[in-house]
Amino acid sequence: MKRIRRLSVIMLLVCSVFMTGCDASQIIDVIGKIAQGVQQAMPAIKNVVDTFSNIFGNDNNNNNNNAAVDNTNTNTNTNTEANTNSEANVVTVDPNAEDVTGTGGQSTNVAGQSATGVEEVITGAQIAVPYSQVGTENTSAAAAQIKTKYGITILDGKAWKDEWNSATAEKWSAQQLAEFTAIMEKLPTGFRNCTKGFAMQKDIRDNDGNEPSGLGGDPIMISSKAVANGGWISMANLVVHEMTHQVQAKNPDVFRQWAAKFWPNGKQAKASISDYGNTDAGEDMAECVAEYYSNPEKLKQHDPERYEFIKNNVWK
Amino acid sequence: MMRASLFTILALLMVMPALSMIRTLPFPDLVKTSEVIVIATVATQEVQPGEKVAKTTTSLTVEKVLKGEIKAEEPLQFTTPGTREKPVLDRPVFPAKGERVLLFLVKNEEGTWRLQNGIQGLWPLESGTDKTLGMGFNYSIDKIEEELAKK
Incomplete structure (x- = not known):
């Protein structure tokens, strides 16, 4: 990496000399402009590099920019693909990327378990558009x-x-x-x-x-x-x-706790407050919080544990 | 210039948030509006690469017809966005080969079957039992039959 950097600097100087006819002030001007251009393009370049790194299976543990990555090892669901977490970066580093699949998740292949995993919900919620x-x-x-x-x-x-x-x-x-x-x-x-x-x-x-x-x-x-x-x-x-x-997107750990408590191993332990809430842990939580807002007594009667969880962890 | 090009590329790749909240049909309406309700077993599953997201084609064999008529030889095949490993949120995901599902179906304009109200029209059955899952968690095959008997 150091050699490449050194080579780049030499190339830059050589190019500047050729382009300016050895005029020192022009050389500095050209170098300045190139440096400015590189600096401006850096975030985009970084995204491209990150994307390629992820595609080729690099470890994400060094990436501190991505909340979805931070606690990926806390999940206990079955049949997790080894490389799915690296792909989650593609979505969250560049929210406009094409991946809407909720990658990085904990999909299970067992009938009777949620098809949509905890990490997929978090990643999906983090998708942003300008x-x-x-x-x-x-x-x-x-x-x-x-x-x-x-x-x-x-x-x-x-x-x-x-x-x-x-x-x-x-x-x-x-x-x-x-x-x-x-x-x-x-x-x-x-x-x-x-x-x-x-x-x-x-x-x-x-x-x-x-x-x-x-x-x-x-x-x-x-x-x-x-x-x-x-x-x-x-x-x-x-x-x-x-x-x-x-x-869920901003407090992934709270959502992970919810999923672990009410959807252990991706399998729903108890009915949600609505049919739609039975689709996965993310919709379950969203439906229950909406009920907590509009009709807390109904939620409390339906499931005191879900009610208490929202009261203590979400509603603050 | 470079920034402008990258922005254009990103704009072309733009996708919208994927956590959609569907309009849920009440259970009696789901049963009533479905032209066919069947219990089926996943026979084959094939993943095809897509433009942006892979697609899965699932073929099923009908085990039991609860409502409507469907020819035994009629292929029951669905192509859904995503795969079981990388599902598209809020889109139907069929379980693995050999697993059983309960399907609520309507015919689309092309004359092929589609799931009634997407994810609501696909209830996986717990392995080894007839327990309905997903949006069918609070219901059962018996309840569907009871609802059908009301007609």
Whole structure:
């Protein structure tokens, strides 16, 4: 590595001499410009290098930039692929990378166990897209207040389509913003601070024709159709559900504890609060936290352990 | 220039968050709107590389028909994004060869079968038992038959 660096410096000097005709000030100018260019390109180069390193199976233990990697050895599920954790880096180092598969996970091959693992949920929740590509910041006074008070950017969603989902454009109404503000007021600061952005979309579809109510990640996207009068979910439940995925992304250890307690070895020990909560540990937690918000007594009666876990570890 | 090129590449590779929250059909609606409900066994499974994400084609043999009609010789085959090792979140993942599942099916425009409401239409059965799992955790084959008997 040192030899390459030394060779690069020599090459740089030689090139500068040829390009400038041995004019010292021009040489310094050219070197400065090249150095500046390299410096600017460094993050992108680093991502590419990391990606290639991961593809070729490098150990991730040296990578300190990735929260999803930090505790990968704590999982106990079966049939974990040896190299899946390295692939998790591809998503989280570069959130725009193409991998939506929730790699780095703890998938199990046994019927009767969750197909979606703990690490996949964490990685999935960490996926982020540039806000400008999915929406335009809402300029209303209410949105500005939400941003100032809670640090959450409110986006009017643009129409977009990727390989798996699509959405149509939508703007927040004054009523929706008021409702959203009221929800934020009731949330504990630590929980709320995990979320940075919300985009309103009119209609979200997956490519099988199903209608997701919302999409987790950053920003969180919610379907106005789902939360409208005559829709199929309340805004509060949807907002708190999706924000819980952000809590999972930012506090992976809390989520790992949840999974170990209620989904030991990837196998569901007890029914969740809803059918959808029975799909995997991540949705289980999100559904239970939404219930904790809207109807805590119901959750307490259904499962005191889940209730206590949320009270002590999530709701703060 | 380099930064601009990299940005363009990243923009092309952009994908949206994958943790979708599906619209759950109430159990009676799931049973009612499914044209066919079957218990099936995974016969073969083949993973194909995809553009960005690998795809899995799963063929199943029908063990028992609970609702509707399906020809025994009719191939029951589904191609789903992701693999069992690298699933796409919130998309159906079939268990391994030899495992059993309960499927809620509707015909799509091309005349082939698709899972009713995606992940909700695929209930894995616990190995060696008839216990329904996934979104079917709170239900059972008996409950489906009871629901069908109400019609």
